[in-house]
Amino acid sequence: MNVVETRDLTKLYGDVHALDGVTLTVPEGSVFGFLGPNGAGKTTMLRVLLGLARPTSGGATIFGHDVQSERDAVHARVGFLPDVPGFYPWMTGEEFLRFAGSLFGIPEPTLTERAHALLEMAGLAGNPNPVGGYSRGMKQRLGIAQALINAPDLLVLDEPTSALDPLGRADVLTMIGSLRGRTTVLFSSHLLGDVERICDQVAVLDRGRLVVQGSVAELRRAHGGSTTVRIAVTEGIERVVAAVEGSSWCVRHAPVADDGQATDVVVSDLAAARRAVPGIVAGLGVGLRRFDELEASLEEVFVGLVGVNR
Numbered sequence: 001m002n003v004v005e006t007r008d009l010t011k012l013y014g015d016v017h018a019l020d021g022v023t024l025t026v027p028e029g030s031v032f033g034f035l036g037p038n039g040a041g042k043t044t045m046l047r048v049l050l051g052l053a054r055p056t057s058g059g060a061t062i063f064g065h066d067v068q069s070e071r072d073a074v075h076a077r078v079g080f081l082p083d084v085p086g087f088y089p090w091m092t093g094e095e096f097l098r099f100a101g102s103l104f105g106i107p108e109p110t111l112t113e114r115a116h117a118l119l120e121m122a123g124l125a126g127n128p129n130p131v132g133g134y135s136r137g138m139k140q141r142l143g144i145a146q147a148l149i150n151a152p153d154l155l156v157l158d159e160p161t162s163a164l165d166p167l168g169r170a171d172v173l174t175m176i177g178s179l180r181g182r183t184t185v186l187f188s189s190h191l192l193g194d195v196e197r198i199c200d201q202v203a204v205l206d207r208g209r210l211v212v213q214g215s216v217a218e219l220r221r222a223h224g225g226s227t228t229v230r231i232a233v234t235e236g237i238e239r240v241v242a243a244v245e246g247s248s249w250c251v252r253h254a255p256v257a258d259d260g261q262a263t264d265v266v267v268s269d270l271a272a273a274r275r276a277v278p279g280i281v282a283g284l285g286v287g288l289r290r291f292d293e294l295e296a297s298l299e300e301v302f303v304g305l306v307g308v309n310r
């Protein structure tokens, strides 16, 4: 089942296409990364999905409810953390969660139980300090806990890791990853490494248009374009490189930093490289130690998809 479905979603600001005919689906139970460079339309998409901005044309449903005409039904099942969340700095984490829960009318003892469980999950249990003294990472984890206070079936996070240092990001990503299988998570980011670490589904947006949607593995396979292989031999790597260089499938090559008898080769035709390399190495009378196919990183895929026209 799909939790989110958009159909030809378009949002114009003047003559700027913030969204341009976006049709995508977010499957239930997925950690879904909504990826794109600055100005791609990510925030606009989340605002439209939450009923905070009206699409110019097209539409969207969440759990089968129209995001415009059935906003209350949508909000009852969705938790949201904006890109710049607001807190009351004088409250403790627990007081803040209780406050957020009371706005939803969550009764006792459910509210106490839920607040404690969420503080535990956020690594903030037992912290007596006011939120004003929290680090950015702690605030962001509290923000996610607050977005979960209503036990939503879909959690929407706008750039949850952008303002954090590497340690803060790792903690927030761990927290988001721990929701896998319990709550569908949709989060926007321009940080490829973060998306690659925890998402199972990704959509890439560029200048308002959906460039591609799929699993991280599918994207790597389908849009990685060229593949990199690592060739390591017992001796004579220069002769192997010279022979590989003359092959039609060799795009470029680079030495491997920590292995003097190895080279990474970007190949345009993996099958041809697989067939040819053992023969080349054997013909030179040297031993083949390794022939590894290296996975393209999401970064390479992303640059291939949206980087070309910049």
Ligand code: ATP
Binding pocket: 013, 016, 017, 018, 036, 037, 038, 039, 040, 041, 042, 043, 044, 045, 190
């Ligand atoms: P960022 O990562 O920088 O937040 P984004 O991918 O979230 O970028 P959006 O904020 O959705 O992108 O913006 C998409 C485009 O729409 C941009 O060109 C932006 O300038 C424009 N835009 C967004 N909101 C408005 C608005 N309220 N009025 C006018 N233009 C807007």
